Amino acid sequence: MHIHKFEQFWIKLSFVLIAFFIVTVVYGFVAMDLKVIGDHATIDPQNLADTKFGNPGVREVTRNGQTEYEVYVQTIQFAFNPGTAQPIVVPANTRVTFYITSPDVLHGFDVAGTNLNTMSIPGQVAKFTTIFPEVREYGIVCNEYCGPAHHVMEGKIKVVPKSEFDKSNLVE
Amino acid sequence: MPEEKSNPTNNNESEKSWEERNPDIVREITIDEYQPYGTLTLTLIYFAIVALMWVFMYFVEFAGNAPSIID
Numbered sequence: 001m002h003i004h005k006f007e008q009f010w011i012k013l014s015f016v017l018i019a020f021f022i023v024t025v026v027y028g029f030v031a032m033d034l035k036v037i038g039d040h041a042t043i044d045p046q047n048l049a050d051t052k053f054g055n056p057g058v059r060e061v062t063r064n065g066q067t068e069y070e071v072y073v074q075t076i077q078f079a080f081n082p083g084t085a086q087p088i089v090v091p092a093n094t095r096v097t098f099y100i101t102s103p104d105v106l107h108g109f110d111v112a113g114t115n116l117n118t119m120s121i122p123g124q125v126a127k128f129t130t131i132f133p134e135v136r137e138y139g140i141v142c143n144e145y146c147g148p149a150h151h152v153m154e155g156k157i158k159v160v161p162k163s164e165f166d167k168s169n170l171v172e
Numbered sequence: 173m174p175e176e177k178s179n180p181t182n183n184n185e186s187e188k189s190w191e192e193r194n195p196d197i198v199r200e201i202t203i204d205e206y207q208p209y210g211t212l213t214l215t216l217i218y219f220a221i222v223a224l225m226w227v228f229m230y231f232v233e234f235a236g237n238a239p240s241i242i243d
């Protein structure tokens with residue numbers, strides 16, 4: 001079959017473009033160290049009370065000699081606990097690890113305007129670590145349809161300066 | 173086709189090639205002499221737009237959207 005040379009050229013160009021997409025994605029995950037949510041753990045969604053999710057909130061931990069924070073969040077119809085009734089308060093420029101799960105149905109945990117975004121699946125624990133670089137408030141929205149009041153399911157993360165972080169609200 | 177409708181019984185006419193039915197064609201060229209530089213230019217512009225928008229979406233809108241997951 002005879003293919004016109006211009007056509008040969010732009011068919012080759014299409015393959016170059018696909019190769020370029022693949023190279024940029026590989027570069028992102030290898031050289032720029034981008035991360036996505038992976039498998040962390042499974043959990044019995046009926047018995048969250050026996051786990052750290054039974055007393056959700058911000059915990060202080062020491063890892064590698066550094067003070068870090070762990071945030072356990074339950075996503076329920078139709079609130080983040082904590083997050084909705086009271087904001088999740090964390091210090092800036094500190095490692096914060098979120099553990100998120102759901103006792104009822106599928107939810108989303110999307111920190112609006114950032115790359116922090118995970119599904120919250122009954123029976124699965126989503127885990128991610130981040131550092132909030134600036135003092136400000138972030139909105140959390142549920143981005144997986146979870147029922148009739150899904151559209152009002154939202155919460156807040158309040159990032160405060162390290163020096164103003166009130167440790168009296170931490171949970172044990 | 174309109175040509176066939178206007179001459180439904182003329183078999184001789186429909187057996188002729190398109191060129192034979194259009195004798196005012198001045199010059200016939202082979203496929204490689206046909207060089208659509210306009211189409212080539214549009215294709216290159218299109219590829220450039222796709223590549224630039226990809227770079228913007230991936231490196232600026234996605235990777236630059238801190239805070240990100242670090243672990």
